[in-house]
Amino acid sequence: MLSIGDLSRRTGVKIPTIRYYEQMGLIAAPERTEGNQRRYTSTELQRLSFIKHARDLGLNINAIRDLAELSADPDKPCADVHSIANDHLTGIREKILRLLRLEKELQRIVRGCDTDQVGDCRVIEALCDHALCAQDH
Amino acid sequence: MLSIGDLSRRTGVKIPTIRYYEQMGLIAAPERTEGNQRRYTSTELQRLSFIKHARDLGLNINAIRDLAELSADPDKPCADVHSIANDHLTGIREKILRLLRLEKELQRIVRGCDTDQVGDCRVIEALCDHALCAQDH
DNA sequence: ATAATCTCTCTAGTAACTATAGGTTCAAGG
DNA sequence: CCTTGAACCTATAGTTACTAGAGAGATTAT
Known part of the structure; x- marks a missing residue:
């Protein structure tokens, strides 16, 4: 399990930005420790990497949300x-x-x-x- | 004397934007009618055209403010x-x-x-x- | 005088974060 | 076990350059 700091270091996305993405519904709210701190799995690491990459390519958040939704359905036309x-x-x-x-x-x-x-x-x-x-x- | 609508039509700067520029100190607060409406002179028309042109060229508001200040002083080095x-x-x-x-x-x-x-x-x-x-x- | 148009102020919303404040939790060392 | 320092939490406000909307008042043409 990764803390938000770990996730940040691994993806290059700053901590407040990760929280912001969560607020915007780009990433799901993760599990929490008893003390209310976020803990992430590799699923979320992948998802955030995807987002980061798309942002680096200049895509806006709405477009990324759409892409992420589409990519969840492997049988759909692309x-x-x-x-x-x-x-x-x-x-x-x-x-x-x-x-x-x-x-x-x-x-x-x-x-x-x-x-x-x-x-x-x-x-x-x-x-x-x-x-x-x-x-x- | 030009109303804000006249000024807007002549410069291509939208009315709310003109008010915004006034608030930001990019253009001086103009005279007002008894009924509190703004009335502009050709001085302000020129100034706003300058600003519009600079914005169209992509300069940001701070840069424009600086340019406008500099241009007020014809003897200074450019x-x-x-x-x-x-x-x-x-x-x-x-x-x-x-x-x-x-x-x-x-x-x-x-x-x-x-x-x-x-x-x-x-x-x-x-x-x-x-x-x-x-x-x- | 009246209707139509214009203008007024104020507040909030936009995109995608970033910064700050004030407080809590975690992990490692003694 | 306890302490301490780093990491984390929420909430709020600020960034840029406007734009939209509400509700009220002014001006102009007929």
């Missing part, structure tokens, strides 16, 4: 699993595109300034006037 | 302005890199699965076992 993953992938790609646009624009703005005084700093100027932008963002 | 912009640019680039890594990994995971049943779905499997990952994330 189309839903793929759909969650693909939606997430699409979201990531959109974010990447947006950030790339921002990067370009910011770079252009910063490079456009060759003065040392705020009074004629192109960065400030560009921020003041959206019309100076090369593209949407 | 090194600090550039430093804020460059820090932000660095942050954006880091985010892009992280998302690109995530995208690759997720893509690999999703493509690796050619079954239809949850029981042997590679996506679930990959999430359960971090060792199956090709790289860090």
Whole structure:
């Protein structure tokens, strides 16, 4: 049996986060000692590792809850699993595109300034006037 | 004189957000009518446009507050302005890199699965076992 | 004058935690 | 067996940048 600290060390999930996940229903409430401390089994270790991994991949808690539910049923079709993953992938790609646009624009703005005084700093100027932008963002 | 609705329409910043910015000290408290409604001038229109533009570029409120303060002083060196912009640019680039890594990994995971049943779905499997990952994330 | 629209304040909710306070339990050493 | 220090407990509030809603009052057009 693992204490919450043990579980934390093994998964890399911080202790308050583990309690938070329990509160959010992502992991089941574990057994307790007589003194009311949580004790975990390897089942919960696996489950939390799964969650951690999914979080590291950027999935949100709802998506993870859904995935976890789906994975409990080995005979079901896994189309839903793929759909969650693909939606997430699409979201990531959109974010990447947006950030790339921002990067370009910011770079252009910063490079456009060759003065040392705020009074004629192109960065400030560009921020003041959206019309100076090369593209949407 | 502009009402808060006018200001909102002209800047694209929602009304509650304008009030929020006032509360946060990003914009000064404007004049009021006898009936206690806010009335804005073109000064505030400019300021809010500046803020909106900076937000659209992804700058956070603290950074914007700093930029706005700096821009009030035309004789100061603009090194600090550039430093804020460059820090932000660095942050954006880091985010892009992280998302690109995530995208690759997720893509690999999703493509690796050619079954239809949850029981042997590679996506679930990959999430359960971090060792199956090709790289860090 | 009245109706329709706008605005006011205040509170609470969002996502996913993190931090803190004040108290209890556990495990190891003497 | 007892002590002590580390680990654990709950509950509450704070983080970021808003957004939603309630209930009341103001403004504008007809």
